[in-house]
Amino acid sequence: MEYCGQFNLKNHSTLRVGPLSAHAVYIDSKEDIEKALELAVKLNLTPYPLGGGSNTIFDDSAQNKFLFLIPRMRKMEIALEKNNRTLFYIEAGVLWDEAVAEAVELELSGLEALSSIPGLTGSAPVQNIGAYGAEVKDTIETVHAYDMQKKAFADFTKQACEFEYRNSTFKKNPGRYFIYAVTFSLSKARPSVPEYRDIISYFETKKIQEPSLKEIREAIIEIRNNKLPNPKETPNAGSYFKNPIISQAEADALKVKFPDMPIYPAREGFVKLFAGWLIDKAGLKNTMYGNFGIHKNHALVMIGNGQGTFSELLESEKNITQKVCDIFGVYLEREPVIVN
């Protein structure tokens, strides 16, 4: 464990919002968690586990937080091989995309559709990251955590994680659980190709009929890199809004007014809308509200210029959700977690 004193929290949020100083400690092993917790009590600060900061936005009041940083916990090992499945144990500090790359290298399928998503492995279950019809919950065997409230280690089965669309028990209880590793159940079977338009046309163009695991990963990396801004160059937190789920009846009424509106099936009687399409149609793509705004290529991505404050961000968010609501009667929900 290494106490690293006060440092700039803005540097630990890919949208570059947050107070200029907070206390932090590097966690090197699961045993360090209890030691760090003792230190937090001594300093009278609230512990908060932080991954890559790609889905976290700090309110200016987050100065009283004591951040537990995990990027040094980087072990990956095969835990068990059974029939067609392999259990793969990955510590929380491994970069998510490095974990995906390693699984693909070992010819294990299940994670490839989630290639190129920013953040660390420990953060993946928190918001149940998803892309191209896959969600991380589909591969999770166990989430290994420390319960800071009960002061005890706790392993979560997939069911106990209460996964939902971009949600989990970890997101619903911010700061309570420190995830130090995740065990994935991966498959040795042939991978299925996501039936998304971008991917289908990528393989059609390349004339590849039965893509390998590696080719699926390469396709997704290329498609994402062409569409999404790199947070190192343009501050952003990935998708800023969730895709709204509305009733079939509401969608039918909207379709009369907006016949080209994309609609995808959701649970029975409900459909999923594409939040990016609604924002684009509202004329907000490539629109800045002061220091924040909507990216020019992807309407789901809120970008910043590194100068904006938390309250300015909320103001921009309100302008966007209000305009979408005025036009479509649909309220957009924020995806990243606010820490205050």
Ligand code: NAP
């Ligand atoms: P896209 O392929 O342009 O599709 C637009 C939207 O339509 C997506 O939100 C997707 O919903 C939905 N969609 C498209 N084809 C679909 C199909 N065959 N079945 C069901 N739904 C379909 O989307 P994109 O913005 O380039 O993103 C591609 C994927 O990466 C999406 O799955 C998206 O969720 C994911 N992504 C995640 C993040 C993040 O930060 N978490 C950021 C960017 C993209 P879904 O979103 O439900 O798939």
